Amino acid sequence: xxxxxLWCELVLALGFVLxxxxxxxxxxxxxxxxxxxxxxxxxxxxxxxxxxxxVWETNHVWLIFVVVTLFTAFPGGFAEIFTALMPPLVLxxxxxxxxxxxxxxxxxxxxxxxxxxxxxxxxxxxxxxTPFTLGTAVAALASGRITLVKGKPVxxxxxxxxxxxxxxxxxxxxxxxxxxxxxxAVRVSGPLREDFRKAALWAGLALGALTTLGIPVAWYQAxxxxxxxxxxxxxxxxxxxxxxxxxxxxxVWYRRYGPAQVTAGLTVAGTLGGFAAALSPDLLIGQLSLTxxxxxxxxxxxxxxxxxxxxxxxxxxxxxxxxxxxxxxNPEIPPAGSEP
Numbered sequence: 290x291x292x293x294x295l296w297c298e299l300v301l302a303l304g305f306v307l308x309x310x311x312x313x314x315x316x317x318x319x320x321x322x323x324x325x326x327x328x329x330x331x332x333x334x335x336x337x338x339x340x341x342x343x344v345w346e347t348n349h350v351w352l353i354f355v356v357v358t359l360f361t362a363f364p365g366g367f368a369e370i371f372t373a374l375m376p377p378l379v380l381x382x383x384x385x386x387x388x389x390x391x392x393x394x395x396x397x398x399x400x401x402x403x404x405x406x407x408x409x410x411x412x413x414x415x416x417x418x419t420p421f422t423l424g425t426a427v428a429a430l431a432s433g434r435i436t437l438v439k440g441k442p443v444x445x446x447x448x449x450x451x452x453x454x455x456x457x458x459x460x461x462x463x464x465x466x467x468x469x470x471x472x473x474a475v476r477v478s479g480p481l482r483e484d485f486r487k488a489a490l491w492a493g494l495a496l497g498a499l500t501t502l503g504i505p506v507a508w509y510q511a512x513x514x515x516x517x518x519x520x521x522x523x524x525x526x527x528x529x530x531x532x533x534x535x536x537x538x539x540x541v542w543y544r545r546y547g548p549a550q551v552t553a554g555l556t557v558a559g560t561l562g563g564f565a566a567a568l569s570p571d572l573l574i575g576q577l578s579l580t581x582x583x584x585x586x587x588x589x590x591x592x593x594x595x596x597x598x599x600x601x602x603x604x605x606x607x608x609x610x611x612x613x614x615x616x617x618x619n620p621e622i623p624p625a626g627s628e629p
């Protein structure tokens with residue numbers, strides 16, 4: 290594969306998957322702070338906030354990477370996508386900003402024992418809003434509802450809010466909710482670990498049900514996408530996702546949390562990889578191909594030439610952060626329920 294455009298497509302898909310794996314787990318932590326359960330609900334929230342703390346800003350590097358790749362390598366697609374999908378993308382941006390502000394207010398409020406009212410609730414709601422709206426926007430690319438007239442997208446509510454895109458939004462939520470407890474189970478112990486084990490098992494079942502339900506929904510709402518999904522490469526990736534998902538459930542059931550992190554990541558990578566493979570060779574299915582959206586060859590070559598230089602700086606730094614962080618409680622923040 291020597292064509293620069295094809296390499297840029299792979300880079301874009303890789304960034305998309307990495308954001309889901311790392312940023313998705315981050316959002317999933319926020320989702321489970323909303324749905325914390327049982328007598329240790331407050332302990333669950335504290336463990337989730339401790340895990341999110343060092344990486345909540347860092348994970349958005351992958352989203353920035355996806356956006357930069359899109360407008361550099363596929364500028365025609367960038368313009369059409371952000372015009373057609375302005376409403377859900379603006380909602381996602383609002384969610385990201387409110388989530389970050391609420392997290393910061395809660396963090397420093399706990400340090401000073403003067404936590405602002407509703408900061409945790411805003412964080413939780415924004416953690417649900419953002420992956421849902423991003424999921425609807427991504428699904429809209431494959432829905433066939435976005436149409437171009439004289440090269441310009443027709444902005445239509447039905448383009449991003451229909452049964453297929455809603456299923457995509459719910460799948461985005463399920464991916465986030467699935468990753469967080471699997472990742473966190475290795476960072477806690479005792480009864481708290483059992484709580485996250487239960488959460489991981491339920492989230493795995495929910496993700497499996499939603500992705501299975503998404504296929505008949507796609508047949509009726511996005512037939513071109515559904516037809517492509519059942520071809521060789523997309524189906525191979527879907528099969529990987531199914532096998533990895535079943536394997537993760539078995540590993541979590543038998544409390545093998547280390548290997549479960551790997552298989553959970555493969556489940557998400559296979560799910561999103563299958564989606565991307567079925568969408569290809571289009572960026573807007575049936576309307577705009579990746580070839581038509583691509584920048585001139587010289588731009589693509591320059592982008593690919595610069596990419597390894599940035600990766601030499603970024604990847605080791607992020608690898609060190611992810612590898613060394615273990616999610617220990619912050620000693621500067623008092624435990625929930627402690628007296629001021």
